[in-house]
Amino acid sequence: MKKMFVQNEIRLHAARARHAALLSAVAGSILMVAMAGGAQAQDSITVNAYSGPWELAMRKCFFEPFSAETGIQVVVETGTASVTFAKLRQQKDSPTIDVAWLDAGYSEQAWDEGLTQEVSATEVPNLSNLSKQAVYATADGKVYGVGTGYFAYTLVYDPKKVDPAPTSYFDLWDPKYEQRVYSPAPAQSLFTPLMMHLNKMLGGTDDNFEPFIEKFSQLKPSSYYEASGVMNVTIQSGEVVMGIYYPNTAWQLFDQGVSITTGSPKEGVVASDIRMHLVAGTTKKALAERLMNFVSQPKPLECIGEEIYLGPPLDNPTLSEKASQRMPWGAGGKVSDLIMPDWHVVNAKRQQLRDLWNRRVVSQ
Structure with missing residues (x-):
């Protein structure tokens, strides 16, 4: 009887050990999933957008589909190009904006002041989709701005x-x-x-x-x-x-x-464009490059052409008849018809x- 009791105790302890191990494994798995989910939820980047209809179009065409595809949250700050430029100056040593949209003129100035950094064609391969004139580079070939839509007076x-x-x-x-x-x-x-x-x-x-x-x-x-x-x-x-x-x-x-x-x-018709830039010093460079690569596809750029009639920086954009008639270069025109300043x-x-x-x- 004593021998049987000892054997039962051994079996009971073994069962308890297996049960504890199982619970530990399950808990560990739950923790890993939670941690992974938490990390994914933490993946976010901050961008700026122009206000009014421009913001709505940028959200619809750029930010929301990017988040849906990648799970990366896009935090949007609104303001004019001059306001964003001022923020980049103020935040130069510790930027909170990761991808900045600036008008031409501010684009060059931001690069000259070291507020933006080079955009790598290796990390942003969809630059190859864009018209040559929409990829802005220095004399030694460093890309500092990426056109995402033409506008004009x-x-x-x-x-x-x-x-x-x-x-x-x-x-x-x-x-x-x-x-x-x-x-x-x-x-x-x-x-x-x-x-x-x-x-x-x-x-x-x-x-x-x-x-x-x-x-x-x-x-x-x-x-x-x-x-x-x-x-x-x-x-x-x-x-x-x-x-x-x-x-x-x-x-x-x-x-x-x-x-x-x-x-x-x-x-x-004097014209310009809105350009996206990789902010110098961003701690989320890889995420920022993913957004820039996403936006540099025909579909997002044609979308903003349909939404607010910005001219897509593409050699042969596919647009509705309505949008085609309302491009900044006029019905039947092309981007080369615009007067682009130095x-x-x-x-x-x-x-x-x-x-x-x-x-x-x-x-x-």
Whole structure:
């Protein structure tokens, strides 16, 4: 009996040991899964986006499908290119933004100040999908910016109130439209290249801005706008009838029922693009490169072309008939029809033009 009791005790202890081992293994597996899940949940990157319809389009076309495909969360901060540029300066030693969208001009300046770093074609192989001119590189071949959509300035007007249709930027000086026209202010990224271009049309040079300053000091506008959001409200109210504005934004207003259309100024269409950048010093470089690689595919870039009529930086984008008619280069046009500034020259003249404008035009 004693022998049988000992054997039973041995078997009981063995069973308890097996049970404990099983529980330990299960607990360990649960912990590993939890840790893995926690790590995956921690995978996130911070980006900036332009506000309003731009943010909605960037979320729909870039960020949400990227997160759905990879499980990486995208934290979005909104603001203009100038605001983002200021943040990158402030955060230079410890950046919180991993991928930054900046307008041309700020793009070059951010690189020159060491706020962004080289984008590797090895880590971002989908750069090969893009038009050659949309991959911005230094003289020694270092890629510092990646174009993700073209925008422009052109003539926009209310076809019910402006007749005949304008064909020149200088139609804004028609006396019958006094106090009902609008034009950009220096805070707008395309202001300086547009004014430098118009100055040349008036006989000036990059060293003589007197023709442009004299001409604009005679304009009687409703406003020189700094923010497109405020300008949209003014256009919708019917207070203004004609101006220099973004064609893609004009078409968005048209879709909302606003009486507005675009014209083709004989002076040409000055354009730029929104570019994504790898922020210098990011601690999430690999994740940031995954997002950049995802965005550099045709589908996301064509999506933003459909959503807010930005020109996809692709040689042969596939777009609906509606979107094709509303590209910044106009129906039947192409990206090479746009006037693309030399941003190093523009940046060198920006402050001089701003000072002249504030002293000679705004103070009138």
